Amino acid sequence: MLPYRSKLSVALFLAPPLLLYGAAVLLPIGQSLVLSLFSWDGITEMQFVGLDNYRFMLTGDPVFWRTFLNQLGYVAICLVLQLGGGLVVASLLASLTRGREVIKVLYLLPAVISTVAIAFLFNRVYAVHPQGLVNGLLGAVGLDGWERPWLSDVNTVLAAVSTPEGWRFIGIYMVIIYAALIAVPQELAEAASLDGANAWHIFRHIRFPHIRPVWLTTTIMATTYALRGFDIPYLLTNGGPGQSSELVTTYMYKTAFTSTNYGYASTLAVFIVVECLVAVGLLVAMLRRRADA
Known part of the structure; x- marks a missing residue:
């Protein structure tokens, strides 16, 4: 539809x-x-081993399935927050x-802080000796029985x-969603309020349908980023204790640079790419179905 010069x-x-x-x-995806x-x-x-790496990943590697389940839990917690x-x-x-601008700046600050600094901060927050913020607050409100070495x-x-x-990343998604909310007529x-609708009904039937495209975009962004999450879990626990916090990404890194098994590590990398594509496809299909309904 564009003229040749514009094209x-x-x-x-x-x-x-x-x-x-x-x-x-x-x-890099092609090389992997x-x-x-x-x-x-x-x-x-x-x-050359053909599909043996994929066969081993899906049927012969129990660590992979443990890391995959951990990844799903990690994604779920990240999305909720x-x-x-x-x-x-x-x-x-x-x-x-x-005070809107002040609040937006305060919530956006964590997104620009170094990942290493955040890891060191939360390592101190979860500490037992000396007592960190979490255990200190639990003890202050009388919940001493809940104190534990969280990591x-x-x-x-x-x-x-x-x-x-x-x-x-709460601040980033907060700003995106906030921009969509203030754009709702x-x-x-x-008019809905005059007809007797309460705040929940206004949000559910008016505001949220208007911000649905933005919500889809933010959901895709948050999901794919969480599926590729690596730095903070690696810095805090290195996947431990055992494989309790091992993710597919940290497992891939160790397979490549600790075990020096670059072929199998590339298989895990390809799985992460496919995993992200499948997640995006499912999210788009699910949200479109709800919109059509």
Whole structure:
């Protein structure tokens, strides 16, 4: 539909980012896909094994399935904190008349703090000796029985390493959702209020349907980022104790750089890419079905 000159201009502007994306993203994915068909320790000659790495991953590696289940739990906690917390804060922010900018800055600060600094911060927050913030607060309110070594208890470590990641990005999703909420036509909410609708009905039937496309985008962003989560769990526990907080990403890293099994590590990397694509497809299909309903 564009004239030739406009098409040429669009192509010229799109070419640099597309080339950069291809070199930085698509090319490594292709290399991982090829390498996943080989057995290679990084030094000796590569040996072609076909689909044996995939067969071992799916049927012969119990550690992989443990890390996969951990990854699902990690994603669930991150989504609840990031999207649920972001939606609640954005809704409260939309009702304020003063102090909005200060609150937005405070919630956005964690997103610009170094990952290493956040890991050290939460390592201190969860500490037992000297007593960290979490155990100190529990003791202060009389819940001494709940005090525990959060990062070395197999029952709590996964939630403990997921919480910093969820807390870190609440501000980003809060700002995105807040921008969508304030764009909802105010007269619709006022008309519904005059008809007797309460705040929940206004949000459910007016505001949320209007922000559904933004909600889909933020859900995809948060899900794919959580599926690729690596740094904070690795820095806090290195996957321990045992494999209680081991994720597919940390397992892939150790397989490549500790076990020097680059072929199988590439198989895990390909799985992470496929996992993200499947998650995006399921989210789009589910939210579109609800919208059509």
